[in-house]
Amino acid sequence: MANIGVYIERYTLSRSEEMGALMKLGQVAHMQGHRLDFLFRADMYKIPHYDAIFIRALTDPLNSSYIASCLAELNGLRVIDDTNSIIICCDKVNMYRHLKKAGVPIPETVFLTEADLNIKRGIELIDSLGAPLVLKAPNSSFSLYVERAYTAEEFVRIGKKYLRRADLIVAQRFVRSEFDWRVGVLAGEPLYVCQYLFPKKRWKIHNYVEDGKEIYGNVKGFELSKVSSKLLDTAVQAANAIGKGLYGVDLKQVGDQYVVIEVNDNPTIAEDEEDQKAPHIYDRLIHYLVGDKSRDDIPLKEVILHNIK
Amino acid sequence: MSDENCFVNLAGNYDYLETGYYASQEMEANGKIIHPTCKEILDSSVVPVFLERAQQEGLPVPEYYITNEYFEPPVIVDSINPFMTRQSVVLKNGHQERVAKSLTRNYTYAICCQILPQGARIGEFRSVMGWCVKPRYLPLSREVWRIFRMPLALVRVIILEDGNLMLSRLQELSYSKLSPAESRYIESKVQWQI
Numbered sequence: 001m002a003n004i005g006v007y008i009e010r011y012t013l014s015r016s017e018e019m020g021a022l023m024k025l026g027q028v029a030h031m032q033g034h035r036l037d038f039l040f041r042a043d044m045y046k047i048p049h050y051d052a053i054f055i056r057a058l059t060d061p062l063n064s065s066y067i068a069s070c071l072a073e074l075n076g077l078r079v080i081d082d083t084n085s086i087i088i089c090c091d092k093v094n095m096y097r098h099l100k101k102a103g104v105p106i107p108e109t110v111f112l113t114e115a116d117l118n119i120k121r122g123i124e125l126i127d128s129l130g131a132p133l134v135l136k137a138p139n140s141s142f143s144l145y146v147e148r149a150y151t152a153e154e155f156v157r158i159g160k161k162y163l164r165r166a167d168l169i170v171a172q173r174f175v176r177s178e179f180d181w182r183v184g185v186l187a188g189e190p191l192y193v194c195q196y197l198f199p200k201k202r203w204k205i206h207n208y209v210e211d212g213k214e215i216y217g218n219v220k221g222f223e224l225s226k227v228s229s230k231l232l233d234t235a236v237q238a239a240n241a242i243g244k245g246l247y248g249v250d251l252k253q254v255g256d257q258y259v260v261i262e263v264n265d266n267p268t269i270a271e272d273e274e275d276q277k278a279p280h281i282y283d284r285l286i287h288y289l290v291g292d293k294s295r296d297d298i299p300l301k302e303v304i305l306h307n308i309k
Numbered sequence: 310m311s312d313e314n315c316f317v318n319l320a321g322n323y324d325y326l327e328t329g330y331y332a333s334q335e336m337e338a339n340g341k342i343i344h345p346t347c348k349e350i351l352d353s354s355v356v357p358v359f360l361e362r363a364q365q366e367g368l369p370v371p372e373y374y375i376t377n378e379y380f381e382p383p384v385i386v387d388s389i390n391p392f393m394t395r396q397s398v399v400l401k402n403g404h405q406e407r408v409a410k411s412l413t414r415n416y417t418y419a420i421c422c423q424i425l426p427q428g429a430r431i432g433e434f435r436s437v438m439g440w441c442v443k444p445r446y447l448p449l450s451r452e453v454w455r456i457f458r459m460p461l462a463l464v465r466v467i468i469l470e471d472g473n474l475m476l477s478r479l480q481e482l483s484y485s486k487l488s489p490a491e492s493r494y495i496e497s498k499v500q501w502q503i
Contacts, residue, residue: 041419044357044375061351062325062391064375066420070358074365087347091326094347097338138326138392166326 002290005050009057020271030281048075053290089265102241122152136170137162170192176254183235221276315342321483344458383425389420428470
């Protein structure tokens with residue numbers, strides 16, 4: 001029996017689908033004879049008493065989730081997300097450096113400093129990468145601080161805004177795609193596949209409109225066996241460029257080619273969304289956390305039946 | 310660990326996502342052995358992680374806890390969030406609410422509270438690649454370099470009533486602010502590659 005701690009922040013519980021996923025995870029853990037507790041910020045000191053920690057809170061190296069991850073590692077616990085994954089994925093410059101180094105197919109990407117943010121350089125980049133350019137602040141998440149620049153003037157305006165957040169920003173070629181995929185990868189193996197569908201007349205899955213409202217696209221799940229092996233291979237290659245933890249790899253499909261847009265640590269797992277066609281997610285996560293690799297391939301249903309017997 | 314055949318990033322300011330931080334990241338990406346690495350920077354600058362690592366290495370640190378609201382003086386309070394790096398020393402009752410509200414951004418983010426032992430005071434020293442002008446701090450400076458691999462740091466310490474020291478925090482020490490003696494020490498240890 002293992003003691004698993006799920007480190008959460010209160011806002012993690014704001015969507016019932018995410019809470020539902022955590023409840024399912026708890027059920028699976030209990031059915032396998034493990035204990036699963038929710039740990040809040042004030043419970044941080046309890047981390048060394050657990051066997052594994054699963055972080056379900058916004059990760060950032062300067063947030064308390066990083067401390068939870070560090071405390072787990074310093075005490076020899078298995079942890080999702082590990083500190084290296086947080087350090088790499090929370091900084092898009094670092095993430096793209098890792099993807100480039102591993103030869104993962106990504107859109108043409110350049111890193112820019114303040115000296116690059118002028119009209120001349122904007123024209124050069126639009127000439128070489130095409131319009132629109134996609135500009136990203138390194139520590140953006142949930143599609144925040146990602147914008148398209150159609151002109152050199154827009155490039156300078158957006159770039160300067162993002163440079164207030166970091167000393168480097170990312171500029172990328174815009175990739176128009178037929179499909180956008182999210183592949184969940186755990187320990188170098190595909191975990192689930194889904195498509196995040198774009199809200200109408202938007203180009204990002206998660207949008208913020210002027211009155212502050214958030215607009216999400218729908219999620220459509222796919223069975224791992226029903227999608228292209230090239231999609232899965234590309235996602236695994238990208239995840240392996242970061243580490244051996246849990247990642248959500250975003251890919252765009254152009255014809256029969258796949259381009260990795262980014263690798264996310266701490267990917268969303270929500271009930272009836274990411275697990276629509278992958279009910280084994282929770283079983284795999286528990287086995288990864290408790291370190292039992294031998295049962296990695298047993299589908300959830302079989303495990304539940306086994307436990308009921 | 311040998312100090313030879315490695316690169317040392319002497320920016321002094323290693324703030325997350327800023328030039329000094331990216332200098333280390335670029336060297337790491339190019340496969341060079343560099344100190345501090347991005348992880349070394351973060352593990353030194355996030356106060357509870359710094360304290361935990363120091364403690365595991367057997368170095369003296371104060372008791373601490375993480376909260377986003379209630380704490381009891383006397384404490385040193387450090388913010389933990391991506392938007393500010395601030396600290397406050399609260400010695401007496403009556404100021405907790407104001408300090409907590411300010412450093413947590415309205416109780417949203419965490420703070421780290423280090424308990425100040427009775428009669429203790431707060432001091433600091435400059436650690437330059439494991440060396441310090443003041444001999445009193447030399448052993449701790451050596452440890453800071455050995456464990457955390459931070460070549461330049463302003464080290465906050467708690468000085469106990471009996472004169473013993475506790476590590477409390479590592480802070481920025483810019484290369485441009487080094488004294489002539491500190492610069493000479495650096496020159497004796499490195500070969501420049503710009």
